[in-house]
Amino acid sequence: MTLSLSRVHKRYGPRAVLEDASLSLEPGRIRALVGENGAGKSTLVKIACGMLAPDEGALRFDQRAVTGWSAREATAAGLGVVHQHFTLVETLTVADNVVLGREPRRGPFGLLVDRDNARARVRSLGEKHGLVIDPDRRIESLSVGERQRVELLRVLDGGARCVLLDEPTAVLSPAEVRGLLDVLRSLAKSGAALLFISHKLDEVFAIADDVTVLRRGRVVLDAKASELSRDDVAKAVVGGEVPSLRSARVSEAEARVALRVDGLVCDGVDQLSLSVRRGEVLGIAGVEGNGQRALFEAIAGVRATQRGTITLGDRDATRDSALERRRAGLGFVPEDRENTGLCAALSIAENLCLGDPATATGDGALSARKLREDALRVIERYDIRPADPEAPVRSLSGGNAQKVLVARELERPLEALLLAQPTRGVDIGAATAIRQHVLDARDRGLAVVLVSSELDELRALSDRVAVIFRGKLVTEMPVHEATDERLGPWMIGANT
Amino acid sequence: MTESRLDRAAPWLIAAGCSLVAVNVAIWIAGASPWHVGKLAFAGAFGSAYGLAQTLAKATPLALTGASVAFALRAGLFNVGAEGQVAAGVLAAAVVGPRVPQGIPWGIGVILVACASMAAGALLGAIAGWLKAARGAHEVLSTLMLNGLVAVLATWLYSGPLRFGAQVHTAPVSAGARIPAIDHVLPALRGSALSYAVVLAAIVPFAAKWYLDRTRGGLRIRALGASPATAQSLGHSVLATNVRAMAMAGALAGLVGVHYVLGFKGYAEDGLGAGVGFTGIAVAMLGAGRPIATLLAAVLFGALAQGGLAVNAVVPSDTLLLAQSIVLVSVGAVVARSLAKGAAR
Incomplete structure (x- = not known):
């Protein structure tokens, strides 16, 4: 097991955001985390990556208890997060962004950034995981989908073995979504543990090995995807029957x-x-x-x-x-x-x-x-x-x-x-x-x-x-x- | 998420703490006892009826300029032009005040001059608002430039065309437009600059907030401050809202002319009201859009100015005015975020 959170509680003032929530990620497997807006998904991610401390509960990474770790420690240990809002420097190139903070060095006293090395790192990582992108392009010239690839590359360049993706498909076009899902599958195959947050059930079932559903801060479903139907997940998300769309017309369109x-x-x-x-x-x-x-x-x-x-x-x-x-x-x-x-x-x-x-x-x-x-x-x-x-x-x-x-x-x-x-x-x-x-x-x-x-x-x-x-x-x-x-x-x- | 009481008080507490330390260090460097100077300053500002009246008189223009800056902030505009708008208001009062016909009922004369002062401030603000929306000129730059323009214009007018005989000031305003000093009813305040204009200053921050919160025009101004793109997609005229917000902010600052020319002096002179526009920025920051806090901040800075005079014999009065700068810096540094939220709200 790479990452596990057990019995986590988190309150903001009088409001409980997470109650007794548990979640585990294993190498080579993709877990989907599903739930309504405000169900506690983002809070769970923040706790997992060290941005927030839980009020109660244990956090383990590689069997090591790590409750209360900082975001820096989490990164160093091999945990990467791709947030919903990108954190890239617009005016720098792809390669610069990917290696930022751990630049390869050259020259006397290592004063200079070895950009050739950085480019090579981006290219080889890109080929390995199917994240092809020109390392010399500036972020400001990239599309949303391309920017996300850079985020992912940066996380992988940091040596992450466990990656949390907070609604990564929300801003992507259908073709880009397919591309991302392919990348995530190949990542899992290479042994990474992945957490994939999404509202879209077809994506969840296209990619996930395990599914966790959060509702109002509680885990209401935790099972293998192969044992679930879309309906099971949808019901767990809304806590009852899924309202179906009444699309039958009451009247025909008018001519006007x-x-x-x-x-x-x-x-x-x-x-x-x-x-x-x-x-x-x-x-x-x-x-x-x-x-x-x-x-x-x-x-x-x-x-x-x-x-x-x-x-x-x-x-x-x-x-x-x-x-x-x-x-x-x-x-x-x-x-x-x-x-x-x-x-x-x-x-x-x-x-x-x-x-x-x-x-x-x-x-x-x-x-x-x-x-x-x-x-x-x-x-x-x-x-x-x-x-x-x-x-x-x-x-x-x-x-x-x-x-x-x-x-x-x-x-x-x-x-x-x-x-x-x-x-x-x-x-x-x-x-x-x-x-x-x-x-x-x-x-x-x-x-x-x-x-x-x-x-x-x-x-x-x-x-x-x-x-x-x-x-x-x-x-x-x-x-x-x-x-x-x-x-x-x-x-x-x-x-x- | 609601702001707790502590969150709201934090800028005050931190600003007060920082400025207290800095001022005491400055006094100590100047070679005096901070305790002694502190007692003197407090006694000067609040210790007597006269001192208190002077403090309130100095707070009067600050409440108005503070309200002006706060008003523009709600539209997402930083009005550093209150200084020039005050000067324009003073100038307009100096021009219109003496020309109010003798026979006119008292209230009408005051209203006439007040309208002229507000119009002058509004014109200056409107120019900056128009430059911002139509030409993309940042309001901080344009209002600063307008400040300089008005200052030069006023200096020339006061020393030339508007000069009253051999005096270094303008013609006295008509009796029908004077606002009486309060020492007429309270003899203990004799010699103080406090006039009934203080009532105006006490009302304006509340009126400004009411307009912003409770009218359609105010809602549009806040919508612009919250998101210009949304205002545009809703079909609002972003140009008109910018101009209106800055014109109204300018009018509030222009009202200061009423305090100085109709209440305090009875005429205008070069340098009258200098600095109250900039201090108004500090007042607005501490006030964060809340009328009572704005008034308290105005009284605080009024007291610092008055207390500074009282200690002038021991240490330079600037030592106390240091507090003003420290307050600005600490507010800027510590609560810039909550300020931005308050401004948008």
């Missing part, structure tokens, strides 16, 4: 077009046209960085367009400001929830209030009571936790923050909604709830344009699926034809 885009050209989008009717969801698939973000920003009116028209209902909105479009019934859920979607420092009630276009102008007094009552209604409807209108959004888990954002847009009269990555980094329970709210809104006649990197989500919500590639919609098909096999070649541009 709610949002039409014709020949749109802007920075990142090239001659793009689309239209979506009332009561219809148009899904847009595509590898990230192919203009999804630019498209939504242009339609929302926060990015300048060069050519093309945008029509909202019967209204030509091409010249309208972002606020006029919102007033005309356009909703926008941007992909960057923290920085573009919400005001993390403001409370739930204030964030909800900001969705009302009336808040965007004028100086009138706000009724604290009305703000609170409106918020409580939404909190109950969307099951947002904590159910405290005054709680700052930054104190919420990803799933709850996303619920606030989606509710802010859905809880006002809308014609059309631009919905980007609605469940990224969101746990299974919250993701299902958010999707259900979107489908219910569709049944009430809302037109939705959905961008998601999860094809399953696109298929679950959409009526039609289009593929965006280099700023253009290159194909469109009814949802029942939108299989991975049909979408894949379009997404990577093989059909164009």
Whole structure:
């Protein structure tokens, strides 16, 4: 056994985050850790790698009791962590980042960094584990997936035999996820002990040997993956039956077009046209960085367009400001929830209030009571936790923050909604709830344009699926034809 | 996670501890007994009705500039231009004050001059806000530059066009626009600079907080401070919010002109109000957006200035003013994080 935590307790003030949680990692095996946002996963990782001390419980590494070790000791002992937020120096090269802190030296008194040696180290590690990357590129020029490879390389270069990965796939495209899973398998084969945190059950079952499920700080399931079904895990995660999506339509899509885009050209989008009717969801698939973000920003009116028209209902909105479009019934859920979607420092009630276009102008007094009552209604409807209108959004888990954002847009009269990555980094329970709210809104006649990197989500919500590639919609098909096999070649541009 | 009482008090305690040590060392180096000087300073600032009144009079402009800096911080803007906005407010009061017609009812005259002072400060703030949002000029640089501009303009006006005969100050303001000194009702305060303008200073931090927390316009300012990209995606005019936030902050600082010109002096002169804009930054940092803390911080710095005068015979008054710098440094060093959180909130 490489790493084991037994009977760990951790409290923050009156709140127990972990209660009697145990977990063990063995060489050559991959353990998946699954649980809702706020179930205690990240706390467990922090305790394991020495960033946090447990209140109670024992931590052993290579049979050695190590309770209370520091992050530095953990690294030295062979424990590596790939955090959700990368810790790379943007202006340095890949090789520099990988060897930072343990640079190979040369020259008199070892004053100089031996960069040839560093490059060679990166190359040989990369070949060994299938993490191919040019050691001379600067981090700032790398994609998210490539940056993650550098993080992993750095951990391996430090001689880690045990690697903890905190939601490593949350920011990756499907192709990158497959690449990462291959790397992790090869790592395990070479004898490393791995902990893999993810919300996505298909990933868990694709890679894990063992599965641990945390719910509200307790281990509620610990078994071999081969002895479990997806349903078992999903039930353990939510603590009961998994809410299933009621996707059957109440009514057919109406004939009236709610949002039409014709020949749109802007920075990142090239001659793009689309239209979506009332009561219809148009899904847009595509590898990230192919203009999804630019498209939504242009339609929302926060990015300048060069050519093309945008029509909202019967209204030509091409010249309208972002606020006029919102007033005309356009909703926008941007992909960057923290920085573009919400005001993390403001409370739930204030964030909800900001969705009302009336808040965007004028100086009138706000009724604290009305703000609170409106918020409580939404909190109950969307099951947002904590159910405290005054709680700052930054104190919420990803799933709850996303619920606030989606509710802010859905809880006002809308014609059309631009919905980007609605469940990224969101746990299974919250993701299902958010999707259900979107489908219910569709049944009430809302037109939705959905961008998601999860094809399953696109298929679950959409009526039609289009593929965006280099700023253009290159194909469109009814949802029942939108299989991975049909979408894949379009997404990577093989059909164009 | 909620802030505990200790978390909130920490900046005060640490700043007080550090400055106490530093000031005592400075006094000791200056060759005096810290205990003796301390007693003198305290007696000077709080020991008599007159001293207390002087302390409050010195705290009056600081409460306003402190509120001004704190206001802009909530929009994510660092207003180091309160200094210039104060000078503009003083200048506007000096121009409008003497021109208030004699027959006008008292309150109206004061309001007229106050409006002029606020407008002058607001104009200066608005320029910085516009430069920030439209041209990308950082507000720290632009407000500092505007400070210099106003200072030069004021010096020229006070020594030339606005000079009152052979005097080195401007024309006295009309009787209809004077704010009476409080020594009219409390003879014990005779000679003190304390006027009813202190009431204004006591109200403004609360009013500013109310506006930010309880109105739509205030919510937009805080949304901008929390996340400019979110404000933009919500269709807010980031330009308008920047201009408005800085203009309102400038107006609060401009109000200081009312204290000096209508309350204290009755006229303006070169150098009147110098330094209160910068001290306002320290007041805002200690106040961290909370009105009562802002007022307490203003009184603290007012007391340091007044106590410094009382000990001037023994040690230079600058020894006490050292405390102000130490407070700034320790607040900056120790609680920069909680300050940023407070500012955003």
